[in-house]
Amino acid sequence: MTAFCRNAISFLAEYLEDALPAEQRATFERHLRRCPYCRDYLKTYQDTVRLSQAVADPTLDPTIEEPPKELVEAILDSLSSSKTRNDAG
Amino acid sequence: VVRSYTNRNIPEASALAKLPSETADRIPGKLDEARQWAERLVQEADVDTLLPRPIGNALFALKDLQLFSCPFLTTTKPLRRTVDVLTLGNNGTLRASPAPVLSGNLLYSPPLTISRGPRTVDTNGEAELLIALRARDPKAIRCFVRAQTGPMHAVARRLLGTEDEAREVVQEAFLRAFQSLDQFRGSSRLGTWLHRIVVNEALMWLRARKAKAGAESLDALLPRFYEDGHRMAPMPAWSEPVDVLLQRGEVRELVRRSIERLPETLRVVLVLRDIEDIDVKETAAMLEVNEGVVKTRLHRARQALRALLEKELVV
Numbered sequence: 001m002t003a004f005c006r007n008a009i010s011f012l013a014e015y016l017e018d019a020l021p022a023e024q025r026a027t028f029e030r031h032l033r034r035c036p037y038c039r040d041y042l043k044t045y046q047d048t049v050r051l052s053q054a055v056a057d058p059t060l061d062p063t064i065e066e067p068p069k070e071l072v073e074a075i076l077d078s079l080s081s082s083k084t085r086n087d088a089g
Numbered sequence: 090v091v092r093s094y095t096n097r098n099i100p101e102a103s104a105l106a107k108l109p110s111e112t113a114d115r116i117p118g119k120l121d122e123a124r125q126w127a128e129r130l131v132q133e134a135d136v137d138t139l140l141p142r143p144i145g146n147a148l149f150a151l152k153d154l155q156l157f158s159c160p161f162l163t164t165t166k167p168l169r170r171t172v173d174v175l176t177l178g179n180n181g182t183l184r185a186s187p188a189p190v191l192s193g194n195l196l197y198s199p200p201l202t203i204s205r206g207p208r209t210v211d212t213n214g215e216a217e218l219l220i221a222l223r224a225r226d227p228k229a230i231r232c233f234v235r236a237q238t239g240p241m242h243a244v245a246r247r248l249l250g251t252e253d254e255a256r257e258v259v260q261e262a263f264l265r266a267f268q269s270l271d272q273f274r275g276s277s278r279l280g281t282w283l284h285r286i287v288v289n290e291a292l293m294w295l296r297a298r299k300a301k302a303g304a305e306s307l308d309a310l311l312p313r314f315y316e317d318g319h320r321m322a323p324m325p326a327w328s329e330p331v332d333v334l335l336q337r338g339e340v341r342e343l344v345r346r347s348i349e350r351l352p353e354t355l356r357v358v359l360v361l362r363d364i365e366d367i368d369v370k371e372t373a374a375m376l377e378v379n380e381g382v383v384k385t386r387l388h389r390a391r392q393a394l395r396a397l398l399e400k401e402l403v404v
Contacts, residue, residue, distance in 0.1 A: 050331050051331065051334065053364060067239035079230060
């Protein structure tokens with residue numbers, strides 16, 4: 001663990017988006033090679049992004065995008081009454 | 090054109106040998122699974138009302154449809170140009186026949202209705218669907234609403250966190266979408282366009298309401314350092330690989346609950362960027378902040394979420 005860890009962590013998002021200037025990227029990667037704590041942190045940070053995406057992935061859970069039947073009917077009703085109003089207006 | 094794919098027995102892969110090879114090798118041949126899926130599809134997608142005559146166990150009309158993630162066919166490309174309608178016979182046969190020729194533009198079915206896989210871009214059927222929606226064709230409207238309500242409801246739930254509000258937002262968004270359908274220029278998919286309307290509607294809702302109580306304090310969730318830059322506490326790796334973790338329903342539920350515990354300004358950015366996959370520029374515009382703010386909030390949100398998960402995922 002080094003004094004650079006705080007800086008390293010502040011660079012993570014930009015590092016992952018490949019948005020760091022070359023020199024800063026090289027410094028960051030040098031630090032990563034030396035610091036297992038930051039390597040673990042980087043890995044779990046990336047994993048966190050993947051886990052966030054997983055909660056919305058219908059291939060992992062097809063039920064998350066199942067429409068509530070009452071909602072479908074309510075939308076169809078409201079569209080139908082909106083059309084009726086427009087036709088009348 | 091009717092190809093020679095009629096009366097093929099699904100469980101026997103060899104019977105499907107004449108199907109394009111890239112399809113045939115993805116067919117596990119589970120008849121029961123196929124039948125259950127077909128029944129569910131007919132029920133959910135209302136397929137037989139889209140076709141000119143009842144086709145009983147119709148699986149799907151393939152013309153202009155996406156076909157993915159069905160248990161025995163997982164690709165869109167090979168079949169779409171060769172077979173128009175597949176039906177599953179009572180004796181377990183798969184039959185292909187030409188697409189019904191309709192006088193209008195009624196052979197459509199939004200892909201999301203039958204989707205269990207990643208959404209892919211297909212604009213082939215959209216023009217026809219758009220024409221029908223603009224003409225307020227009841228079947229098109231029903232089909233579109235049935236296909237899109239689930240995904241849109243899921244988006245609104247993620248942003249708002251409450252079921253009642255999510256439902257109101259989705260309903261309002263559909264009304265808004267149909268009111269402005271004539272302004273839709275077709276530069277994106279209809280589903281993407283509706284998605285943005287739902288997101289904006291949800292954000293308006295969030296601005297109008299007070300922040301939900303119960304969110305975690307941000308300071309407690311960010312890594313802490315001594316003044317000299319050294320970490321106050323270790324930040325260990327998780328106990329299992331992420332590929333294993335994300336397969337587990339209870340872990341996904343934990344992640345979902347943890348996202349809801351984030352302070353609202355962070356949660357919204359995390360949902361828009363990492364889950365809804367909206368880019369920095371558009372997220373910034375939606376939230377009326379600059380791009381730097383989006384990046385900072387996203388980074389903090391990920392760190393905070395990571396800290397919440399760490400309590401559960403580190404042995």
